[in-house]
Amino acid sequence: MLTRTLENNKDELAILGFGCMRFPTKGNSIDEPRAIAMIRSAIDRGMNYFDTAYFYHGGKSESLLGEALSGGYREKVKVATKLPPFMVSKLDGAKKIFNTQCTKLKTDYIDYYLLHMLTDVSTFERMKTIGVMDWMEQLKKEGKIKNIGFSYHGGKSDFEQIVAAYPWDFCQIQYNYLDENNQAGKSGLLLAGSLGIPVIVMEPLRGGKLVNNLPKEVIQEFKSHDSKRTPAEWALRWIWNHPQVKVILSGMSDEAQLNENIRIASEAEANSLSEEELKVFDRVKAVMLEKTKIPCTACGYCMPCPVGVDIPGCFSAYNDKYLLGDKQNKMKYMQTQGILSKKPAYASLCVECGKCEKHCPQNIAVRKELKTVKKEMEAFWFKPVVFIVRKMFRVK
Ligand code: SF4
Ligand code: SF4
Numbered sequence: 002m003l004t005r006t007l008e009n010n011k012d013e014l015a016i017l018g019f020g021c022m023r024f025p026t027k028g029n030s031i032d033e034p035r036a037i038a039m040i041r042s043a044i045d046r047g048m049n050y051f052d053t054a055y056f057y058h059g060g061k062s063e064s065l066l067g068e069a070l071s072g073g074y075r076e077k078v079k080v081a082t083k084l085p086p087f088m089v090s091k092l093d094g095a096k097k098i099f100n101t102q103c104t105k106l107k108t109d110y111i112d113y114y115l116l117h118m119l120t121d122v123s124t125f126e127r128m129k130t131i132g133v134m135d136w137m138e139q140l141k142k143e144g145k146i147k148n149i150g151f152s153y154h155g156g157k158s159d160f161e162q163i164v165a166a167y168p169w170d171f172c173q174i175q176y177n178y179l180d181e182n183n184q185a186g187k188s189g190l191l192l193a194g195s196l197g198i199p200v201i202v203m204e205p206l207r208g209g210k211l212v213n214n215l216p217k218e219v220i221q222e223f224k225s226h227d228s229k230r231t232p233a234e235w236a237l238r239w240i241w242n243h244p245q246v247k248v249i250l251s252g253m254s255d256e257a258q259l260n261e262n263i264r265i266a267s268e269a270e271a272n273s274l275s276e277e278e279l280k281v282f283d284r285v286k287a288v289m290l291e292k293t294k295i296p297c298t299a300c301g302y303c304m305p306c307p308v309g310v311d312i313p314g315c316f317s318a319y320n321d322k323y324l325l326g327d328k329q330n331k332m333k334y335m336q337t338q339g340i341l342s343k344k345p346a347y348a349s350l351c352v353e354c355g356k357c358e359k360h361c362p363q364n365i366a367v368r369k370e371l372k373t374v375k376k377e378m379e380a381f382w383f384k385p386v387v388f389i390v391r392k393m394f395r396v397k
Contacts, residue, residue, distance in 0.1 A: 215325075
């Protein structure tokens with residue numbers, strides 16, 4: 002297992018981290034003996050970074066991980082878990098969640114503690130205002146948190162502001178060859194790198210869609226260069242090729258995935274892809290772009306929109322529905338476009354001023370396409386659901 006060292010804290014982390022949101026299941030529950038065996042086998046083979054969250058597996062992921070790490074495994078690994086800001090309106094609420102997490106994880110310290118799923122600056126500001134950042138710093142002084150970070154799912158510009166607004170110990174972003182220019186994207190990765198903030202990558206295979214839902218032309222393109230490499234291997238190697246990426250989190254649901262990923266993680270050095278291999282990705286991305294409904298490259302030249310529409314984000318969510326058959330696209334659209342944010346970025350906010358269109362190198366009729374996105378992604382239940390969820394989590 003290859004490792005990369007974080008420059009700021011000198012932690013030597015295995016480049017493959019275990020994402021604890023897709024454990025093997027039996028019926029509707031985690032298949033506990035199997036998941037525990039997989040975790041322990043992963044540690045025995047060199048993995049040392051385990052990423053969970055308060056609500057993964059309906060709140061059971063942390064308990065399962067705590068159980069798996071008892072009996073001498075806890076000391077061998079770094080545990081990452083997350084505070085869900087959308088469930089925190091007062092500091093006492095955050096404290097309660099943290100104590101519950103430590104109990105479930107059977108530990109009295111968390112190695113990597115994240116604000117979960119930030120999508121905008123205002124949520125980070127709210128956490129500061131209610132005292133969460135000061136409290137986390139106090140926990141760090143007491144040794145109960147070793148590193149403070151955040152995971153991110155919003156647009157580029159808010160990422161740039163958040164990453165520069167605090168001395169983060171690390172951050173976690175969605176990154177893969179299809180998302181090179183989405184969300185934080187490559188520019189966000191490089192920015193974090195230049196600020197000395199280590200980057201952990203999530204969604205390397207887009208929840209398996211870069212393996213199971215690829216167009217046949219893409220599979221053919223990969224195969225024609227190397228018939229033995231699977232699409233998963235291509236995708237992971239592309240990410241590890243970036244030296245700024247320290248760990249890739251993979252949510253592995255069976256032993257075969259674990260075995261394959263561990264094998265790749267013992268070979269995939271940074272900057273190891275050849276010119277020819279990088280050209281394969283250029284061709285793959287060209288095929289995928291050709292198959293997308295709206296040919297948005299997420300270059301961001303149309304941004305910012307004066308009323309806050311995340312134009313590339315809206316197009317990306319809509320395109321995924323058709324390109325990757327993403328069945329959860331409407332939920333993801335709600336999430337990434339700001340259901341829990343002070344400043345939502347939905348297509349329906351567009352006031353048709355037209356400012357964006359003259360900047361688009363793809364000549365996309367942004368106003369017209371946003372109407373299509375609105376029609377398909379904001380179903381009749383969209384507004385009532387948004388209203389109820391925002392009320393529940395007291396988002397103003
Ligand atoms: S046309 Fe719509 S999306 Fe474009 S800048 Fe104006 S309000 Fe924003
Ligand atoms: S300028 Fe055009 S291609 Fe670039 S992000 Fe905006 S809509 Fe997409």
